[in-house]
Amino acid sequence: MNKQVKTFLRDRAAVMAAVVLLSLVLISLFAPWLSPHDPNNTSLRNMMQAPSQLHPLGTDDLGRDVLSRMMFAGRVSLGLAFSVTALALILGSVIGGLAGLLGGRVDAVISAVVDTFLAVPPLALAMVASAFLSLNLTTLTIVLALVSWPGIARIARGQVLTLRERTYVEAARASGASTVRLLRRHLLPNAVAPLVVAGTLLVATVILVESALSFLGFGLAPPTASWGGMLNEAQPWFQEAPWLAVFPGLAITLAVAASNLVGDALRAAIAGGTLRRDTPT
């Protein structure tokens, strides 16, 4: 494990990305204390003001402070991303793990369902679901988790398929361990590494899918907004107030890039540094 931590720490871009991601999380977490203004405080006198000392990122069409709104939007975007990922990891690893372990007909059915989900663009599926449901944070989390678990399930299944041939699993089975115990004690713990990588990369994907969903107008109802939702609200004003277009998108890009970089570095670290090699000639 130590060697892997070292490999990770040697990747400077990844360490920086981890710091960025952590800062974004902390800023969002402490938004009520850090934000300079009330995010929902409208003021007709301060409509669409360019960035200034009082409003570092400007104000929107209702005179609300963009920086404060972005801090609170971060709670929605990142909070959703992490809870959706957690839920998808649980769903995906249990379902995929069972498919790999039980094999036969169960595997065939689960794999068919997973393939079916993977054939539909997650964004389209989420759009349809959110168009017909009354959306709040809980339902949106469930919708996004339901479109995200199949990828995880596929990885978990593959892992279990390779692991279950190992001698120690065979030994556990021979000594009468139940299916649940096999999965919980022997298979899933050893499949954790690739699942952690997939989960980190899933955070990036979920942020992107959620922001696209909100941008298209299928997100949460105002005044709650994610970064994508802020872009959606500001759409009519982009020409007059470009800062409304720039900053929320920047936050999305930053969060997604940071998660991607961390995920990549984790993968490289788990692969044991075998990826580093001299330039071919």
Add this chain to the structure above:
Amino acid sequence: MLTYAARRALGAVPRVLLVSVLLFLLVQLPEGGPADVFAADPSASPEAIAQIEALWGLDRPLHEQYLSWAGNLVRGDWGASFSQRRPARDVVLERLGNTLWLTGGALLVGIVFGVLLGIAMTFARQRVVRSALQLLSVLGMSVPTFWSGTLVLLVFAVQLDWIPSGGMRTIGAEPNFLDMAWHLLAPALVLGSVYVAQWSRFVYAGLEEVYREDFLRTARAKGIAPQWLLLKHAFPATAIPLVTVLGLELPRLMAGAMVTEVVFAWPGIGRLLTDSLLGRDYPVVMASLMILVILVIVANLITDLMYGLLDPRVRYE
């Protein structure tokens, strides 16, 4: 090969069926189903609503509804668009070509520049250059297209007036290919940039691995020139996993196209789906979803078959 192709094509049928059941349930089950669109109209009498429900068979059990819907779908009757009062099939099919232009253009951009960038990454001698290129590719992968598209429009269409501000052709002009290609340029580049980033990474990872293999060492030992080594030996070997990635990424490409279509007012299926979802035009929603999914499944089939053409080790038995 032919029997293999036929078998794979048959294997795709249950997947299409499963997807259709999933989508049907997703659209029909929740509150605010098709009949509610009309029930929401205060001038609609209960009798009129009942009449509409009977007409569309909404009063029948769900599985009967599904069977008749699926049966009609197969026969080519996809229902009538609520908003446009004409067959949903026509509405969707006239948009299909536009979406294919956009995704095709983006794929072309992605493959060409992605391969070039990946090769550049592999051969960059300074570590700094290589790290910078890698960082760039991660960034490119992480930028949401609806944002980069918006910025491109703000800068190049609004400020500089270099490119058209959206749509598919100049208003009032005769439809011609050049005009369309000119309008396609910006959206295809924006959508394609994501794939430039992604494929450069795969090309890089693939080349890194291939250059360690014995057959390349043999070729190099025989004194083959580096550029031939790349072109004749290394790159073809990485092209095979690339095809897999291409197949796996297709659903996401479709999703990306949907968003890009909305930003650039490109009249494709994605924009149609967005509009008809917001306008509750159920037959068009179902039809465009089914077309999207069938596109993905057919494209997956094609990538499967391409293995055989690219990889002599794959045998179809």
